[in-house]
Amino acid sequence: MTAKIKEFPGTSLSEQDFKEGKVLFNFDKLNGIFAWDTGIGIGTYLAALKNGVILGSHCSTCRKTVVPPRTVCEWCYRPMDQYVPLKDTGTVNTFSLCYVTWDVKRIKEPLIPAVIEIDGASPLHGIMHMLGEVDPKDVKIGMRVQAVWKPAAERQGSINDILYFKPLKED
Amino acid sequence: MTLLQRDPNAPQAWVDNLPVENRYTYGLAGEKFFRTIKDEARIMGTHCPNCDHTYVPAAAFCERCLGKLDEWVDVGTVGEVVTFTLLNIGLDGKPLEKPEIIAFIRFGDGGLIHRLGEIDPEQIEIGLLVQAVFKPKNRRVGSILDIRYFKPA
Numbered sequence: 001m002t003a004k005i006k007e008f009p010g011t012s013l014s015e016q017d018f019k020e021g022k023v024l025f026n027f028d029k030l031n032g033i034f035a036w037d038t039g040i041g042i043g044t045y046l047a048a049l050k051n052g053v054i055l056g057s058h059c060s061t062c063r064k065t066v067v068p069p070r071t072v073c074e075w076c077y078r079p080m081d082q083y084v085p086l087k088d089t090g091t092v093n094t095f096s097l098c099y100v101t102w103d104v105k106r107i108k109e110p111l112i113p114a115v116i117e118i119d120g121a122s123p124l125h126g127i128m129h130m131l132g133e134v135d136p137k138d139v140k141i142g143m144r145v146q147a148v149w150k151p152a153a154e155r156q157g158s159i160n161d162i163l164y165f166k167p168l169k170e171d
Numbered sequence: 172m173t174l175l176q177r178d179p180n181a182p183q184a185w186v187d188n189l190p191v192e193n194r195y196t197y198g199l200a201g202e203k204f205f206r207t208i209k210d211e212a213r214i215m216g217t218h219c220p221n222c223d224h225t226y227v228p229a230a231a232f233c234e235r236c237l238g239k240l241d242e243w244v245d246v247g248t249v250g251e252v253v254t255f256t257l258l259n260i261g262l263d264g265k266p267l268e269k270p271e272i273i274a275f276i277r278f279g280d281g282g283l284i285h286r287l288g289e290i291d292p293e294q295i296e297i298g299l300l301v302q303a304v305f306k307p308k309n310r311r312v313g314s315i316l317d318i319r320y321f322k323p324a
Contacts, residue, residue: 024201024202025196026195027193028192028193028194030192032188033189034186034189035184035186036185036186037183038183040175040177041174043177043181043182044177044181046181046185047178047180069174079174082174083174157181
């Protein structure tokens, strides 16, 4: 808002106004169906997730392992040499306590998206996922976590085949 | 298998739907325009005395002199076909059994784009007078589709 204008003309509407028919309106839905080509690297990654494996790819020139797998090395631009199965454990690189859902609804219990450096990948290489089975107050950067998978029968080759990552208790 | 080959077991594509919904409110003049269609089955316009121009659908401001419009006029339910087209393909891209007829129908100095009905495509000519066929009152919701179509007057 600008300093000069204190009050904007117009009528604020509440959900109630729409329900009571106080105001006429047109409701519409976009036909937003899309198909996104997974490509070679991500396609293979999703197929591996269905089998309960987090897959990375390795460049032997740069001695880098990245996750999710890419087909071309981002450092030397050569084709990657091989896919490597990684562990389903990792370390929290960063996280957020999110009190708003994707469709902008307020929630009491926060969602905890986090970037997780996957064990077996090069340092600072990880994936974004959710944390679960944890008190939001206890989440720390550097925390060790482990993937919680969907039952094998329900997996469909999606990043959601991992439900969330939970704190890992190491002996 | 090299890294440059597709995994035959991999999903080829991620298929999803963007959940995008919207509500469009018609604004000051539009609200009254659609409210009159809903409650009284009448088509309203606004007249600018300065420019002697009648806006249909009703507008709140004159596009020519930017003056405020508060002179509401009932333009009747009979308009004149200015131009029309036959649609042979539906929204889903499939051919239609019977072509749908869409016309621009003049009211005042403006007009409405709507369907024509109760008429064969061969019978339509530019300049034909057509009359609005409204839905029964209890089915009207305050939408342009409260007019089912226009038929020869």
